Amino acid sequence: MNAVANAIAPAAAPLDLSQPGIEPPLAATAIDKRYDGQTVLAGASLQLEPGAVLGLIGRNGAGKSTLIRVLLGLVEPDAGQARVWGQSSLMLDDARKARLGYVPQQPEALSWLKVGDMLDFVGRFYPRWDAGFVAATLDRWGLPRNKVLAKLSPGERQRVAIIRALAPRPDLLVLDEPAAALDPVARRELLREIAQRAGESGTSVLFSTHIVSDLERAASHVAFMHEGRVVLQTELDTLKERHLRLRVPASAAAQLDGRVPGEVARRALADGALSIVIVRDEGDAWPALATAPGVHADVLSLEDLFVEVAE
Numbered sequence: 098m099n100a101v102a103n104a105i106a107p108a109a110a111p112l113d114l115s116q117p118g119i120e121p122p123l124a125a126t127a128i129d130k131r132y133d134g135q136t137v138l139a140g141a142s143l144q145l146e147p148g149a150v151l152g153l154i155g156r157n158g159a160g161k162s163t164l165i166r167v168l169l170g171l172v173e174p175d176a177g178q179a180r181v182w183g184q185s186s187l188m189l190d191d192a193r194k195a196r197l198g199y200v201p202q203q204p205e206a207l208s209w210l211k212v213g214d215m216l217d218f219v220g221r222f223y224p225r226w227d228a229g230f231v232a233a234t235l236d237r238w239g240l241p242r243n244k245v246l247a248k249l250s251p252g253e254r255q256r257v258a259i260i261r262a263l264a265p266r267p268d269l270l271v272l273d274e275p276a277a278a279l280d281p282v283a284r285r286e287l288l289r290e291i292a293q294r295a296g297e298s299g300t301s302v303l304f305s306t307h308i309v310s311d312l313e314r315a316a317s318h319v320a321f322m323h324e325g326r327v328v329l330q331t332e333l334d335t336l337k338e339r340h341l342r343l344r345v346p347a348s349a350a351a352q353l354d355g356r357v358p359g360e361v362a363r364r365a366l367a368d369g370a371l372s373i374v375i376v377r378d379e380g381d382a383w384p385a386l387a388t389a390p391g392v393h394a395d396v397l398s399l400e401d402l403f404v405e406v407a408e
């Protein structure tokens with residue numbers, strides 16, 4: 098799919114997203130992707146549930162953008178399956194495309210057009226295009242209708258791309274580091290808008306970020322990406338009840354036989370001790386190691402957890 102084709106989704110027959118058994122808005126299973134011999138995705142799996150706001154967090158180069166592009170069918174994986182509402186991302190029908198909004202990391206499509214002309218043009222292809230929202234938001238964000246997109250600052254272009262993605266009132270919104278070029282005020286506004294759309298209209302949202310506080314503000318779920326894999330996906334509300342960091346002293350570490358039940362990350366400390374992050378299912382007990390003599394257990398903040406799984 099080229100940039101222009103991707104920019105426009107043809108008007109289509111409505112897709113009934115309330116029908117029983119409808120598949121999750123996004124699902125990636127065991128995705129592999131290599132570029133020039135470099136492994137970028139190595140068995141990455143991710144699922145976005147209807148109405149959830151999933152924040153995808155990971156360090157630079159972890160593979161977030163590539164996974165998003167695979168999920169949307171913009172990049173063909175070497176292995177694995179990506180699906181949008183149950184349909185292969187590489188063969189998305191018009192009905193699904195019309196219900197999907199995407200803000201790429203660097204919006205470039207149709208950049209020779211003026212802001213207003215581009216929005217009017219794209220809007221013609223969407224049955225649910227909200228022209229009132231476009232006019233009000235351009236105004237509120239101080240964006241000039243008559244300026245060519247290519248001449249806007251990166252932050253302004255990102256705002257226009259956000260308006261374009263939100264205007265069709267999508268049921269699925271995918272934003273690749275939407276906050277990267279935005280100032281703090283615009284960032285907060287965007288996060289508020291995302292949370293509101295999810296809360297009021299049931300929009301399902303996937304957004305990638307490096308900013309832990311953005312996740313805390315807007316996300317209901319978080320997925321941590323590290324070296325091409327999603328190493329952990331969890332609900333934000335239960336994160337603290339379900340995860341623990343264990344500091345295992347050298348004497349106990351020497352007796353460990355393989356992985357601890359629920360282990361998601363392990364790091365060797367300077368004195369032969371180990372730092373191990375474990376997860377449990379809701380209602381399950383912690384493994385015996387958590388209460389073993391000399392083992393210290395810590396509840397983790399979101400930022401601690403990110404650092405532990407991404408180190």
Ligand SMILES: Nc1ncnc2c1ncn2[C@@H]1O[C@H](COP(=O)(O)OP(=O)(O)OP(=O)(O)O)[C@@H](O)[C@H]1O
Pocket residue numbers: 132133137155156157158159160161162163164
């Ligand atoms: N088209 C491409 N050709 C070659 N290498 C690529 C291509 N796209 C991505 N990569 C490489 O894949 C790796 C992961 O890139 P990706 O953009 O997916 O990471 P990211 O987690 O989104 O990073 P960031 O947070 O810095 O945006 C990087 O090393 C990048 O150079």
